[in-house]
Amino acid sequence: MGVLKSVSLITQDARMLDLIERINRIADSDISVLLIGETGVGKEVFTDYIHHLSKRGPYPLVKIGLATLPPDLLESELFGFEKGSFTNADHSKKGMFEIAHLGTLFLDDIDDSPLNVQSKLLRAIEAEEIRHIGGTSAIPINVRLVCASKMEVKDLVDNKLFRQDLYYRINVVELRIPPLRERRNDIPLLAKHFLKRYKPKEKLFISDEVMSIFMSYDWPGNVRELRNVVQRSSLFAEGVIKVKDLPDRFKYNNRIEKIVQACKICFDSNGMSYGDLIKCIEVRLLSEAMSKTNGNQSNAAKNLGMKLSTFRDKIKKLEIN
Numbered sequence: 001m002g003v004l005k006s007v008s009l010i011t012q013d014a015r016m017l018d019l020i021e022r023i024n025r026i027a028d029s030d031i032s033v034l035l036i037g038e039t040g041v042g043k044e045v046f047t048d049y050i051h052h053l054s055k056r057g058p059y060p061l062v063k064i065g066l067a068t069l070p071p072d073l074l075e076s077e078l079f080g081f082e083k084g085s086f087t088n089a090d091h092s093k094k095g096m097f098e099i100a101h102l103g104t105l106f107l108d109d110i111d112d113s114p115l116n117v118q119s120k121l122l123r124a125i126e127a128e129e130i131r132h133i134g135g136t137s138a139i140p141i142n143v144r145l146v147c148a149s150k151m152e153v154k155d156l157v158d159n160k161l162f163r164q165d166l167y168y169r170i171n172v173v174e175l176r177i178p179p180l181r182e183r184r185n186d187i188p189l190l191a192k193h194f195l196k197r198y199k200p201k202e203k204l205f206i207s208d209e210v211m212s213i214f215m216s217y218d219w220p221g222n223v224r225e226l227r228n229v230v231q232r233s234s235l236f237a238e239g240v241i242k243v244k245d246l247p248d249r250f251k252y253n254n255r256i257e258k259i260v261q262a263c264k265i266c267f268d269s270n271g272m273s274y275g276d277l278i279k280c281i282e283v284r285l286l287s288e289a290m291s292k293t294n295g296n297q298s299n300a301a302k303n304l305g306m307k308l309s310t311f312r313d314k315i316k317k318l319e320i321n
């Protein structure tokens with residue numbers, strides 16, 4: 001787990017720690033870094049980390065999303081413009097490459113950049129200088145590039161949607177940030193981190209059942225989704241975050257194989273005994289059946305294909321309410 005100035009990059013996952021290790025080794029060079037990962041995995045967090053760790057830390061970190069702006073506007077944002085270079089240009093303006101001078105330029109959603117913008121980016125990076133739109137003089141640039149992509153840029157190159165020469169320029173080092181579902185042991189760590197962040201003054205806990213749902217959920221929105229869920233649930237919860245405090249999609253998604261998978265992770269990482277593992281699976285199955293039927297024991301037993309008396313014995317023995 002690392003906390004660097006204002007950047008908190010929380011993890012205990014071996015692959016993530018390996019990425020951090022690699023970053024530590026290259027931070028001080030001016031090597032371009034390409035971060036690849038699904039939405040919400042922490043590409044921007046890694047960018048902050050790289051920037052603040054490098055000797056460029058005291059200089060600006062400038063971020064621009066290449067997917068959000070129309071090409072013309074994007075170009076003027078990146079390279080700046082001279083007064084009178086187009087209608088409404090009643091003043092000149094610096095571009096992001098200049099504003100980031102001596103610092104880091106973060107090009108987000110590079111996979112979505114239009115081909116003509118890609119050509120201009122390549123020219124700027126190769127020549128290490130830019131020209132304002134409507135300007136004639138060359139302005140030298142000195143930035144470290146960090147780019148982020150949700151897709152494999154290599155695939156885009158193969159499909160002629162991304163310039164190969166630009167790809168080689170931006171991916172001197174390529175770092176793949178694994179999705180949260182591939183590093184489930186980060187889930188409790190991150191959940192507790194966000195709980196502390198959003199409710200710093202309160203003693204608020206996450207119930208075991210909620211944590212087991214978190215452990216088996218697929219997190220398509222990754223860490224951002226987890227952050228939002230913890231933030232939202234902590235608003236409703238009193239003392240303990242329970243299943244009822246979660247958004248609906250969490251209440252009905254606990255399928256058996258996912259439960260078993262989550263328990264297996266506990267088993268592998270916490271050195272649980274076999275008996276405890278079986279108990280853990282039973283508790284989760286029975287609790288899930290109860291919450292799905294709003295506490296109706298006959299229906300819950302029926303759903304599990306179990307006699308009502310057996311069901312009652314079990315929930316009593318396992319102290320499930």
Ligand SMILES: Nc1ncnc2c1ncn2[C@@H]1O[C@H](COP(=O)(O)OP(=O)(O)OP(=O)(O)O)[C@@H](O)[C@H]1O
Pocket residue numbers: 008009010011037038039040041042043044045046150223224227
């Ligand atoms: N390892 C981490 N430790 C602490 N917070 C994290 C971590 N990873 C992500 N977060 C938090 O999750 C949220 C999403 O992260 P971030 O914005 O970096 O994702 P992203 O990969 O850039 O997503 P997108 O592709 O949608 O832009 C942020 O609030 C960020 O602070």
Ligand SMILES: [Mg+2]
Pocket residue numbers: 043044108
């Ligand atoms: Mg981002």
